[in-house]
Amino acid sequence: MEGIRKKNAISKSKLIFMVLLTVLLLIQLARPEKNTTATPAGKAFVDTFKVGEQVNAILAVSCYDCHSNNTNYPWYSEIQPMAWLMEKHILDGKEKLNFDDLPPYGSRRLNSKFTQITKQIEQDKMPLNSYLWLHEGARLRMEDKKLLIDYFNSLADNE
Ligand code: HEC
Known part of the structure; x- marks a missing residue:
């Protein structure tokens, strides 16, 4: 019984780590639009x-x-x-x-x-x-x- 519980605890923290890592990787796909608009010459x-x-x-x-x-x-x-x-x-x-x-x-x-x-x-x-x-x-x-x-x-x- 003891052994099983311990095993479960480890896999749970592993799971949380994997989920966090996946989220961190997935949000890398988001690319906000860049703030780079050319200002017309002489108008700045x-x-x-x-x-x-x-x-x-x-x-x-x-x-x-x-x-x-x-x-x-x-x-x-x-x-x-x-x-x-x-x-x-x-x-x-x-x-x-x-x-x-x-x-x-x-x-x-x-x-x-x-x-x-x-x-x-x-x-x-x-x-x-x-x-x-x-x-x-x-x-x-x-x-x-x-x-x-x-x-x-x-x-x-x-x-
Ligand atoms: C990292 C980004 C950033 C930089 C660099 C920055 N600002 Fe700001 N500024 C903001 C943000 C965000 C706001 C709006 C929220 C706030 O007032 O904190 C703001 C608000 C302002 C406002 C309006 C304040 C009001 O009365 O509501 C003025 C004026 C201003 N900034 C001037 C400047 C000047 C001058 C500089 C350079 C010396 C500067 N800012 C550099 C982000 C920036």
Whole structure:
């Protein structure tokens, strides 16, 4: 009796392991659509708002992955469940702010976006912490924050 029970216990944990492994393998088949739409030449945020090279470089490293139509996908984005987590961040991020959508906005809407941006930066809310774990280089330094805040404040003044 004892022997049989022990045997059952082992095969149960083996079974759970096999099921988990199968699920892990099966979810690899899911391929979320990639966020890579070419922006027409001259229509990007960087062209319309005469973004300086320095500011654009900071935005490219720290913000565009989740707030533009073009995400720079790392190798692990091919692995589930990372691909899903990333897709969720990109969809949620773009819903709140998509730099590529800004050019045709009216001045009131633009101003409200610029104010939101400076607020998020001042409060150290962006880039998201979970993103910084894997993208240490995207963390904004003091001087980056100052450059971005000055730039978006100057845009808000002009609108
Ligand atoms: C890893 C993805 C990611 C990165 C990188 C990122 N964001 Fe976000 N951002 C989000 C998500 C998701 C939301 C919506 C949910 C939230 O507010 O937490 C958001 C929301 C926002 C909002 C709207 C906040 C509000 O008032 O509702 C602003 C503004 C913003 N981000 C600016 C930035 C700026 C500026 C950068 C670069 C310095 C940046 N984000 C980098 C994912 C990201």
